Amino acid sequence: MTALVLLEIEHGEVRQASRSAVAAASRFGDVDVIVLGEGAEAAARLPGVRNVLSAASLTHDLAEPAAALLAAHTSGYSHVVAAASAGGKNILPRLAGLLDVQPIPEVVEIKDENTFVRPIYAGNALATVRSSDTIKVLTIRGSSFDPVSKEGGSATIQTLNAPATEDFSRFVRVELSKSDRPELESARVVVSGGKGMKDAEHFKLLEPLADKLGAAIGASRAAVDSGFAPNEMQVGQTGKIVAPELYIALGLSGAIQHLAGMKDSRVIVAINMDPEAPIFRVADYGIVGDLFTILPELEKAL
Amino acid sequence: MTQIEREEMEFDVVVVGGGPAGLAAAIRLRQIAPETSVCLIEKGSEIGAHIVSGAVIEPRALEELLPDWRDRNAPLRTPVTEEHMLYLTPHRAINIPALDRVMPHMNNHGNFVVSLGEVCRWLGEQAEEAGVEIYPGFSGAELLIENNRVAGIITGDMGIERDGTQGGNFAPGMILRAKQTILTEGARGSLSAHAMQRFGLRKGVESQTYALGIKEVWEIPKENHRPGLVQHSFGWPLDDHTYGGAWLYHFGENLVSYGFVTGLDYANTYLSPFEEMQRTKLHPAFRKHFEGGKRIIYGARALSEGGFQSIPRLSFPGGVLAGDSAGFLNVPKIKGTHTAMKSGMLAAEAVAEALTKDTTEASTFTALVKDSWLWSELRDVRNIRPAFSKWGMKLGALYSGIDSMIFRGRTPWTLHHPHADNETLKPAALCKKIAYPKPDNKLTFDRVSSVFLSSTNHEENQPVHLKLRNQSIWRTVNHDVFDSPESRYCPAGVYEQEQDGTEWNLRINAQNCVHCKTCDIKDPTQNIEWCTPEGGGGPNYPVGM
Amino acid sequence: MTMKVLVPVKRVVDYNVKVRVAADGSGVETQGVKMSMNPFDEIAIEEAVRLREKGAATEVVAVSIGVQASQDTLRTALAMGADRAILIRTNETLEPLAVAGLLKIIVEREAPGLVCMGKQAIDxxxxxxxxxLAAKLGWPQGTFASAVTIADGRAEIAREIDGGTEVISLALPAVVTADLRLNEPRYASLPNIMKARKKPLETLDAADLGVDLAPRLTIVSVAEPAERKEGVKLNSAAELVEKLKTEAKVI
Structure with missing residues (x-):
């Protein structure tokens, strides 16, 4: 069996989530990858990749030509895999529609070639599903699979002729967020503050730490209700649901409503004065102490 | 303030509140006067969403309302098979013998353990089938008063921002005009309170007294489930001067209803009804029922306990009070569903008559109640709850036995409720602190994780619906004298006292509110204002509650 | 010029409800819990109604696929401003592939200029x-939309992508899926709920539409996520950074 992985390239490198997709796909057998636009060379250096299919002439990842191109090259593949990123979730279900198969999104565990585990109800339940489709189209959640490294492989590169783009979908422009801070829901690292941040002024102390880690900033409902942070920063049941690689909770007790919004993070760090705070029950690493002392130390140590 | 333009709709009858009383009233109306247009509004997001009850119900009123309830698949599926009344000491439980004679009101033969939320959902279906228009998710915000009579109600505005201004999605409340308005809001309803005050309905009757019921539903392993088992307890962990006790019912598919009622006339400011409820589960007589189980729902609601002595005038120009809005709960029986339904049905009959005769006030309602079993039932047990306040739990229980066994409720005297519940707290300096065990997160839990299981939510940006009328009174009375009782009696953790340097403040987490109304009842100076929040907010109790 | 907007809506467990995995692991308990319109679909309805209010569309048709009670969800859509509704009745739980197949039939019948739907259902x-659906129709798609503008037979869509917004232009007819920030849906007000009772609602049977509805995925089991285990307590920030680098390998 052979899997085809759709890669995403950023600043000339294969995105980490795509490298996780390669790692996941290698469970099925040989791995070929496909790159839309530039970046075939970076893809060829990924360990474990056999062939790189390069469609360099596709300059934008519009779903229509991308899915059409993929559909034209799926013969011989048992699985088509991508990261569950905005791009993967845009293109792969369309491909599934073209192939008349049911896609399997946000896979967090591979049981066997046909059987996958995926979260439903915002992660409040995990469904194990078995697919009867001949080609499995799946997106995988990056935080659930350790990525392959960037270097070590030497795959062959095969150039594809991309289909002529039709005018029915046109790229106009892209506006990247002006702030250097990533979006809360897609950030790799989230630094979150609770009522223990004391007031809005002290809450700002999270910014230098977030800058250092390239992290988004979140807040508990209590912190939002107290006016330390705006509503859109709220993480939890009634706010945003996040699952970053690293979640650092500072002065945040970990009310169950909050835990519901971040418990799927890969690594959780808690810093809190109160050793009984429920956040420690879910944290991989905890420090009990005054966060206003620890925060600057942490910044320095990074 | 600018005048808000409101749409209007006219009905013969508007019913406020979709509990057993309101639904029974609506159904009865359509049965006896099928041409009557009936609109029922409910502040919960759906019928049943705000219903909390034990519940063991007596099918008497249901039998009268819908004699074919069995054929209609009514969710009364677990008949009571076994019952125990336990007197608890810290480590032991004494089974009260000959229960049917000592406490005849506790005889549950022929009764059913139900999820009252499920029964109400079913009643809602029956009502819709009977032609009642039901609108859940809309609260009654104000009475529409014209020419000294109630002429309907105004539903709550939606989309008001936290600062009180109209947001982009502002949707003004609607005027629902009615020839007669039936108020069935449950204990301490806000429109009922307004009607009682406006028309002097409480003149000459005793203060209403209340209790707080806190409930959990557990799912337990099938092999431990004994459907129909009913267990009540009194004694530990409450002291002899505090009225209350626990219930535990096995029902449905491997479900256990567990709960605790605390009389809100308690005196010790350090008492926490929530923690009394939690720790009672640790008693050997209760603990075994939860083995291997999982807590799945949590909720709380105040109930009226004043009984017979506290029933107000039931009709007023343009409307009536029924169910727990009026206070028809039978305390010794620990049942209010059959009385609520019966009062709703009688209200419907009186209202139908008023509509036919075109009179403003359905004044025959009181006479109908007095001629019915509802009245004699409540009259016969009128002394039991006050006896507990007067003489404590043990002597109260003894009195209750004598009153029931010897006099069969026909005593020539009537005991009184001496105080309103907000007047009974003692200053903190005179109270003994209570050391409650820490939650073990298996059997016992904290408030926040409990509220989570009530699926409570309020739209985030609406104005806070719980307010202190006077900030400084909280500091000088609640904090300085009583050491912030609201932080203990609120079962949802809405109130927290916070220290900021030397200053103390009250933090109000209004979003957690499960609409139990305890703060509105128990605050010593009645300084907490409970406004009706945006419709659809509050708990979302599922079937099982 | 007339342009119809078709809005598929789904009846799901209300987002406030804490879902519970059934004891036998067959799924999630949906009996007796509050059901509501999928929140992303509310946003889609709102967008469609706004397009009609702006004059960019002439009619909004809501369609739902599910049990009879899904008509309550359609009534909500009508109360929010949809003009009429179609219920495709089925008691089966359908996968997106089958749902798209049924919607394709409705699209062919109704010939909308735009299908506007939620980006995902929260169940x-x-x-x-x-x-x-876009693939099956051969239409362009604008997924995860945070803004929609209709002009000159095309739709300009701002899309939420990782780290920013992408703007694309699609020839109509097209499929648009709504993300959270597209708009804030209006309330279904009481007067509008009352009026919605009188709006037309047509009912079809899914089985009559000639679409293969057989599931491609078998649910083997549904489980609660494993509870996280309590980790280790550290003594200093330096120790934490060390662990994050060498043990957890996240920084």
Whole structure:
């Protein structure tokens, strides 16, 4: 069996989530990858990749030509895999529609070639599903699979002729967020503050730490209700649901409503004065102490 | 303030509140006067969403309302098979013998353990089938008063921002005009309170007294489930001067209803009804029922306990009070569903008559109640709850036995409720602190994780619906004298006292509110204002509650 | 010029409800819990109604696929401003592939200029129906939309992508899927709920539409996520950074 992985390239490198997709796909057998636009060379250096299919002439990842191109090259593949990123979730279900198969999104565990585990109800339940489709189209959640490294492989590169783009979908422009801070829901690292941040002024102390880690900033409902942070920063049941690689909770007790919004993070760090705070029950690493002392130390140590 | 333009709709009858009383009233109306247009509004997001009850119900009123309830698949599926009344000491439980004679009101033969939320959902279906228009998710915000009579109600505005201004999605409340308005809001309803005050309905009757019921539903392993088992307890962990006790019912598919009622006339400011409820589960007589189980729902609601002595005038120009809005709960029986339904049905009959005769006030309602079993039932047990306040739990229980066994409720005297519940707290300096065990997160839990299981939510940006009328009174009375009782009696953790340097403040987490109304009842100076929040907010109790 | 907007809506467990995995692991308990319109679909309805209010569309048709009670969800859509509704009745739980197949039949019948739908349902979290439908129709797609502008037979869509917004231009007819920030849906007000009772609602049977509805995925089991285990307490920030670098390998 052979899997085809759709890669995403950023600043000339294969995105980490795509490298996780390669790692996941290698469970099925040989791995070929496909790159839309530039970046075939970076893809060829990924360990474990056999062939790189390069469609360099596709300059934008519009779903229509991308899915059409993929559909034209799926013969011989048992699985088509991508990261569950905005791009993967845009293109792969369309491909599934073209192939008349049911896609399997946000896979967090591979049981066997046909059987996958995926979260439903915002992660409040995990469904194990078995697919009867001949080609499995799946997106995988990056935080659930350790990525392959960037270097070590030497795959062959095969150039594809991309289909002529039709005018029915046109790229106009892209506006990247002006702030250097990533979006809360897609950030790799989230630094979150609770009522223990004391007031809005002290809450700002999270910014230098977030800058250092390239992290988004979140807040508990209590912190939002107290006016330390705006509503859109709220993480939890009634706010945003996040699952970053690293979640650092500072002065945040970990009310169950909050835990519901971040418990799927890969690594959780808690810093809190109160050793009984429920956040420690879910944290991989905890420090009990005054966060206003620890925060600057942490910044320095990074 | 600018005048808000409101749409209007006219009905013969508007019913406020979709509990057993309101639904029974609506159904009865359509049965006896099928041409009557009936609109029922409910502040919960759906019928049943705000219903909390034990519940063991007596099918008497249901039998009268819908004699074919069995054929209609009514969710009364677990008949009571076994019952125990336990007197608890810290480590032991004494089974009260000959229960049917000592406490005849506790005889549950022929009764059913139900999820009252499920029964109400079913009643809602029956009502819709009977032609009642039901609108859940809309609260009654104000009475529409014209020419000294109630002429309907105004539903709550939606989309008001936290600062009180109209947001982009502002949707003004609607005027629902009615020839007669039936108020069935449950204990301490806000429109009922307004009607009682406006028309002097409480003149000459005793203060209403209340209790707080806190409930959990557990799912337990099938092999431990004994459907129909009913267990009540009194004694530990409450002291002899505090009225209350626990219930535990096995029902449905491997479900256990567990709960605790605390009389809100308690005196010790350090008492926490929530923690009394939690720790009672640790008693050997209760603990075994939860083995291997999982807590799945949590909720709380105040109930009226004043009984017979506290029933107000039931009709007023343009409307009536029924169910727990009026206070028809039978305390010794620990049942209010059959009385609520019966009062709703009688209200419907009186209202139908008023509509036919075109009179403003359905004044025959009181006479109908007095001629019915509802009245004699409540009259016969009128002394039991006050006896507990007067003489404590043990002597109260003894009195209750004598009153029931010897006099069969026909005593020539009537005991009184001496105080309103907000007047009974003692200053903190005179109270003994209570050391409650820490939650073990298996059997016992904290408030926040409990509220989570009530699926409570309020739209985030609406104005806070719980307010202190006077900030400084909280500091000088609640904090300085009583050491912030609201932080203990609120079962949802809405109130927290916070220290900021030397200053103390009250933090109000209004979003957690499960609409139990305890703060509105128990605050010593009645300084907490409970406004009706945006419709659809509050708990979302599922079937099982 | 007339332009119809078709809005598929799904009846799901209300987002406030804490879902519970059934004891036998067959799924999630949906009996007796509050059901509501999928929140992303509310946003889609709102967008469609706004397009009609702005004059960019002439009619909004809501369609739902599910049990008879899904008509309550359609009534909500009508109360929010949809002009009429279609219920495709089925008691089966359908996968996005089958749902897209049924919607394709409705699209062929109704010939809308735009299908506007939620990006995903909050029950199965598939995030696929819109894309599959677009593929089956051969239409362009604008997924995860945060802004929609209709002009000159094209739709300009601002899309939420990782780290920013992408703007694309699609020839109509097209499929658009709504993300959270597209708009804030209005309330279904009481007067409008009352009026919605009188708006037309047509009912069809899914089985009569000639679409293969057989599931491609078998649910083996549904489980609660494993509870996280309590980790280790550290003594200093330096120790924490060390662990994050060498043990957890996240920085």
């Amino acid at each position: 199965d979290d598939m995030n696929a129906t819109g894309q599959i």
